[in-house]
Amino acid sequence: MDTVSIILINYNSTNDTIECLESIKNAKRDNLNVYAIVVDNNSKDEEKEKLNQYILNNSFEKCDISNERAFSSYIYKNNGYNVIISFGKENYGFSGANNIGLEYANQINSDYFWILNNDTVIDSNAIINLVDFAKNNKDSIIGTTICEYYAKDQIQMTAGFNYSELTSKNKKINQGTKLSDLEKLEIKRLDCVSGCSFFFDKSTFEKIEYLDEDYFLYYEELNLRKKCLKLNIQNLWCKNAIIWHKEGKSIGSKNIVQKKSDTSELYGTISCLTYFYKHYKLKFLYMYLFRINVRFIINLLHFDFHKIKVLNRGYLLFNKKRKSLKKYR
Secondary structure, eight states, X not given: OOEXXXXXXXXXXXXXXXXXXXXXXXXXXXXXXXEEEEEEOSOOHHHHHHHHHHHHHTTOEEOXXXXXXXXXXXXXXXXXXXXXXXXXXXOOHXXXXXXXXXXXXXXXXXXXXXXXXSSEEEOTTHHHXXXXXXXXXXXXXXXXXXXXXXXXXXXXXXXEEEEETTTTEEEETTTTOBGGGGGGOOOSOOSEEOTTEXXXXXXXXXXXXXXXXXXXXXXXHHHHHHHHHHHTOEEXXXXXXXXXXXXXXXXXXXXXXXXXXXXXXXXXXXXXXXXXXXXXXXXXXXXXXXXXXXXHHHHHHTTOXXXXXXXXXXXXXXXXXXXXXXXXX
């Protein structure tokens, strides 16, 4: 029986995590052994208490696998549906927390790994469709059909996006199209699978290994894309694996119901500069100057002096960490 591990990060959004877990619980598993691995990224006390209450209500037991970056872990098992909840000692960011989850998944000898945002719900056929697709597509990172949670028939993106290194902007593929038209849709070009939802098998994991923890938030998937290009690992789309995404619920990314938060703006800047510094030389100098000038002008035109302060803080923090960054080229 194959084992699928689905890794979720909880950060001050326990209600979303529980809703996602319920959708995984109700999904078709056929002959699969499914683990949902939740890593709490040092949430507020009230959010941790919600998780603790969920653990009590569902009769979790103390987990016999461990991680040095976690205080404690608990496990629930019930006929092929299993949940591990682990409480991190601090906020390790997107990459760090997912790496904790990947370590757990590796310890239980998972055959398949699905890194999934906790502010999602999954279609009942999503897991079995992804496994079937992965069996026929080795050496690949597989994206899903991602729809708007607040507008169920609207597609947010199919698999991922195309990326411009001139402007450092993403263009989501098939954004705004209708889920009812899914069968007609195609992807002519896919630069990068979205970090919101990507799936891979064990042999691919052994090649790509863990996520780069120099990225606290954002650009992790673009960094992974660079690694995949060197390893001849494909980016693919499993059309009939469907999820619904609230987008940026816990970190404040811009979506159809909210504006971009300071946290999103800050780490967007730091991670953008980190990405270019790691992988380029001349392009880094260009992006370093381009981003601060363009964003300064835009914020100035909107009289958003607070965002200018956030932009400057992003540059200051990047410059402090710059010497410790590892280059991959």
